[in-house]
Amino acid sequence: MAVKTPGNPTDNLQVEQMEVREHLSRFAPFDHLPEETLSQLAMNVEVAYFRAGSTILTYGQAIKDLHFIRSGAVEVYLRNGDLYNRLAEGDIFGQLGMMHKKKVRFPATAIEDTLIYLIPDALFTELWANDEDFADFVETEDQSRLRAAVSKQEADNPLMTSRVARLIPRAPVTASSSVSIREAASLMTEEHVSALVLLHPGADIEQNWQPGDPPLVAGIITDRDLRTRALAPGLPYDTPVSEIMSSDIVYIPSDAFVFEAMLTMLRHNVHHLPVLQKHKPVGVIGLSDIVQYESQSGLYLVSNIHQQTSVSGLKSLSKDVRATFVRMVNEGANSHMVGSAMAGIGRAISQRLLELGEDKLGPPPVPYCFMALGSMARDEQLIVTDQDNALILDDSFDPNQHDAYFLELATFVSDGLAACGYTYCTGDIMATNPKWRQPLKVWKEYFTEWIRNPSAQALLHSAIFFDLDGIAGEIEFAETLKTLVAERAKRDAVFLAYLSRAALNRTPPLGFFRDFVMEKDGKHNNSINLKRRGTAPLSDLIRVHALACGSRAQNTFDRLNAIAETKLLGDGVANNLRDALEFLAIVRIRHQAMDVEAGRDPDNNIEPENLSPFERRNLKDAFLVLSNAQKFLRHRYHASSGGIIN
Amino acid sequence: MSQNTPDNAASGTPEWPTRFAELAQSAQDTRLIRYYSAGCVSGDTPIGDTSMVSLDFETTGLDPTFHSIVSIGLVPFDAQRIRCRESRHWIVRPVLPLHRESVTFHGITHSEISAAPDLREILDEVLEALAGKIVVVHYRSIERQFLDQALRWRLNEGIEFPVIDTMALEARLHRNKRPGLLDWVRKRKPVSIRLADSRTRYGLPYYAPHHALTDALATAELLQAQLQYHYSPETPLRELWY
Numbered sequence: 001m002a003v004k005t006p007g008n009p010t011d012n013l014q015v016e017q018m019e020v021r022e023h024l025s026r027f028a029p030f031d032h033l034p035e036e037t038l039s040q041l042a043m044n045v046e047v048a049y050f051r052a053g054s055t056i057l058t059y060g061q062a063i064k065d066l067h068f069i070r071s072g073a074v075e076v077y078l079r080n081g082d083l084y085n086r087l088a089e090g091d092i093f094g095q096l097g098m099m100h101k102k103k104v105r106f107p108a109t110a111i112e113d114t115l116i117y118l119i120p121d122a123l124f125t126e127l128w129a130n131d132e133d134f135a136d137f138v139e140t141e142d143q144s145r146l147r148a149a150v151s152k153q154e155a156d157n158p159l160m161t162s163r164v165a166r167l168i169p170r171a172p173v174t175a176s177s178s179v180s181i182r183e184a185a186s187l188m189t190e191e192h193v194s195a196l197v198l199l200h201p202g203a204d205i206e207q208n209w210q211p212g213d214p215p216l217v218a219g220i221i222t223d224r225d226l227r228t229r230a231l232a233p234g235l236p237y238d239t240p241v242s243e244i245m246s247s248d249i250v251y252i253p254s255d256a257f258v259f260e261a262m263l264t265m266l267r268h269n270v271h272h273l274p275v276l277q278k279h280k281p282v283g284v285i286g287l288s289d290i291v292q293y294e295s296q297s298g299l300y301l302v303s304n305i306h307q308q309t310s311v312s313g314l315k316s317l318s319k320d321v322r323a324t325f326v327r328m329v330n331e332g333a334n335s336h337m338v339g340s341a342m343a344g345i346g347r348a349i350s351q352r353l354l355e356l357g358e359d360k361l362g363p364p365p366v367p368y369c370f371m372a373l374g375s376m377a378r379d380e381q382l383i384v385t386d387q388d389n390a391l392i393l394d395d396s397f398d399p400n401q402h403d404a405y406f407l408e409l410a411t412f413v414s415d416g417l418a419a420c421g422y423t424y425c426t427g428d429i430m431a432t433n434p435k436w437r438q439p440l441k442v443w444k445e446y447f448t449e450w451i452r453n454p455s456a457q458a459l460l461h462s463a464i465f466f467d468l469d470g471i472a473g474e475i476e477f478a479e480t481l482k483t484l485v486a487e488r489a490k491r492d493a494v495f496l497a498y499l500s501r502a503a504l505n506r507t508p509p510l511g512f513f514r515d516f517v518m519e520k521d522g523k524h525n526n527s528i529n530l531k532r533r534g535t536a537p538l539s540d541l542i543r544v545h546a547l548a549c550g551s552r553a554q555n556t557f558d559r560l561n562a563i564a565e566t567k568l569l570g571d572g573v574a575n576n577l578r579d580a581l582e583f584l585a586i587v588r589i590r591h592q593a594m595d596v597e598a599g600r601d602p603d604n605n606i607e608p609e610n611l612s613p614f615e616r617r618n619l620k621d622a623f624l625v626l627s628n629a630q631k632f633l634r635h636r637y638h639a640s641s642g643g644i645i646n
Numbered sequence: 647m648s649q650n651t652p653d654n655a656a657s658g659t660p661e662w663p664t665r666f667a668e669l670a671q672s673a674q675d676t677r678l679i680r681y682y683s684a685g686c687v688s689g690d691t692p693i694g695d696t697s698m699v700s701l702d703f704e705t706t707g708l709d710p711t712f713h714s715i716v717s718i719g720l721v722p723f724d725a726q727r728i729r730c731r732e733s734r735h736w737i738v739r740p741v742l743p744l745h746r747e748s749v750t751f752h753g754i755t756h757s758e759i760s761a762a763p764d765l766r767e768i769l770d771e772v773l774e775a776l777a778g779k780i781v782v783v784h785y786r787s788i789e790r791q792f793l794d795q796a797l798r799w800r801l802n803e804g805i806e807f808p809v810i811d812t813m814a815l816e817a818r819l820h821r822n823k824r825p826g827l828l829d830w831v832r833k834r835k836p837v838s839i840r841l842a843d844s845r846t847r848y849g850l851p852y853y854a855p856h857h858a859l860t861d862a863l864a865t866a867e868l869l870q871a872q873l874q875y876h877y878s879p880e881t882p883l884r885e886l887w888y
Binding site for chain 2: 020048049050
């Protein structure tokens with residue numbers, strides 16, 4: 001407490017209003033300010049009371065104070081009168097006007113009896129100029145605040161900021177692919193490595209590789225390959241290593257991030273990745289190099305899945321799936337990592353179930369491709385998920401002769417997935433449904449028909465098929481369908497219009513007000529389904545753009561990259577969509593992880609009282625990005641005209 | 647807008663501008679002469695145009711003849727804005743020793759008291775802050791009588807000034823009739839017109855009580871709320887002051 005004492009003219013200590021200071025200090029962007037600055041604010045605020053229903057700010061009027069709500073509630077409107085936001089205790093408004101010609105941009109009305117603390121221009125300007133966090137908070141409405149939130153999260157995780165090059169333990173040990181397996185083995189023993197990079201005979205890795213030059217790397221061989229492919233079958237020692245090496249190699253560029261290496265290993269279930277710099281091998285990284293960064297990425301779980309010999313063995317790993325999910329979230333993984341890891345696990349379980357099924361039923365009578373649809377195909381799977389799958393059979397398929405086998409195989413896999421926690425699809429989009437167990441030629445007809453003669457009703461059911469990925473068997477079948485879709489969809493405006501309309505079915509809310517979700521008409525709800533009102537409509541609209549620009553990508557982030565390469569969206573729009581998607585997804589993921597940790601059944605519903613102020617603000621921003629993107633989608637593909645274009 | 651007839655506002659209330667002119671003549675102490683000479687606005691002044699200052703004392707007890715002022719808080723304001731920048735707060739040394747209970751009550755310590763000046767030493771500043779403004783208090787007896795007594799004791803002459811009393815304004819709303827038989831039967835309690843309870847009725851936040859500066863702010867906010875709910879900005883001062 002400052003005491004003004006008499007007889008000392010230099011003593012101009014002012015007194016502060018302690019209630020004012022204490023209250024300001026509890027809310028962003030004031031909560032991080034030093035004591036001294038808070039006191040300065042508390043000494044200088046003005047206070048004004050507004051009765052419920054009275055106008056606080058009118059459009060265009062001069063504004064000379066930042067408005068802080070001490071108590072009560074305020075509605076802020078767009079210039080056209082639409083509700084922009086509803087604010088309560090601890091929120092600020094008027095900042096845009098303060099930064100823009102000192103004129104009110106968004107009018108405001110008290111909807112309850114409201115007490116406002118007014119922070120005068122001089123102090124506002126000083127904080128804005130000198131305090132970076134404060135400036136970020138008041139300046140960065142919407143997209144840029146979202147960007148900051150997302151990049152801050154990613155900066156905290158070394159998997160997302162470290163490059164693969166840093167993990168390389170040593171220069172690669174290489175040999176010509178013409179050496180014998182015995183020479184290869186002795187070189188590996190001498191050099192103490194478990195993987196050997198094999199070069200095309202005559203290739204010189206010291207020489208600068210130029211585009212157009214023949215590839216340098218021919219393949220890779222590991223300890224395990226020598227055991228399973230050479231020793232076990234009893235190959236002679238002088239067998240050329242090229243006969244047993246993996247020539248269809250999975251590699252990683254040296255400037256990739258560590259998490260990308262992790263996802264590549266997880267997806268392909270490999271434990272050694274050659275690192276290439278412009279096609280030149282610069283090293284090999286192993287599972288253990290990545291695990292030192294992140295121990296619970298699901299990499300071990302995937303190899304464990306592949307070792308199971310029964311459905312019950314797979315089922316017993318279900319709790320490990322949840323534990324992996326929670327640990328990844330707690331270690332700060334982003335949604336792309338979590339979604340890919342969970343999809344990779346789901347894919348591995350499906351693959352293993354197919355192998356077990358074939359063991360039981362014998363080899364398939366005709367080639368097939370097992371296809372994942374929806375979130376697994378997009379690499380965006382979480383723990384609350386049902387199974388969406390289908391079978392593409394070889395065109396030589398004869399239902400009378402072969403279908404009994406594939407029905408049995410599909411049933412085995414579907415029941416197995418259900419046992420492992422992937423519930424049956426309520427829409428019956430599973431390979432057990434004869435409609436979704438068809439030869440490739442029928443699948444081509446399906447897609448052609450969906451694209452050529454779209455109807456709103458049909459698209460509601462078939463939209464999920466436009467996220468597809470082959471996960472076992474003849475992957476080429478699925479690739480053929482991807483190509484068909486990529487080539488046909490972009491040319492068909494009517495199809496895109498219908499698909500857009502389907503993508504506009506679900507809309508985001510406006511934001512939050514106290515412990516409620518606030519809808520655009522001002523109505524309140526107690527909770528929000530963050531999938532239905534956030535991530536799903538966002539993936540839906542990104543799918544439309546991706547198909548419009550002929551992309552074959554399935555993952556929503558990959559689709560955004562493809563879209564960003566075209567001029568389809570304005571500058572920065574793809575980045576805003578990416579940030580919005582990441583934030584919506586990661587909040588959804590975090591809340592599921594909290595549910596699991598608290599022993600509750602995880603779901604997609606979130607109650608606003610469980611959101612931090614940080615999450616609320618950024619979710620509101622993400623909702624706005626989604627809402628604007630939906631408006632653009634409607635306009636761009638003429639979705640509101642019902643897709644009828646003359 | 648007001649439906650309430652100002653009860654004793656008209657009756658016992660002096661014609662303040664005239665009274666100030668008389669007192670400027672009759673006062674002896676130069677500080678008081680200066681205060682009265684700053685004048686008092688006319689009772690016809692609309693409340694929306696009135697400069698006010700919310701004033702609160704913390705005291706060692708409730709009887710101005712036995713107890714002393716311990717601290718003074720004031721905040722200048724008007725119907726639109728309360729100006730914390732011009733807030734003032736003083737701790738003053740009471741004439742009588744501080745009771746142990748009231749120490750805990752006000753949160754003022756003995757060392758603060760012993761270092762504090764006598765009211766006489768800061769009187770100039772206090773009166774300067776009040777000059778030309780209408781004083782607003784919650785429960786007028788305390789501030790008016792304590793200041794009057796304190797000056798009589800020190801200067802051998804008292805002080806008179808008009809006040810707007812937010813508690814009296816609440817009483818006009820809720821105490822304008824005696825409790826009837828029905829109220830007695832229903833055991834209806836009279837509405838509390840204490841500062842904190844009155845504030846709650848206008849949706850004003852809870853503030854920790856018993857700090858002179860906070861209470862002065864709380865009172866200013868209450869008056870703004872009362873004015874918005876019950877009085878038009880054109881309401882003449884004479885309907886509100888005492």
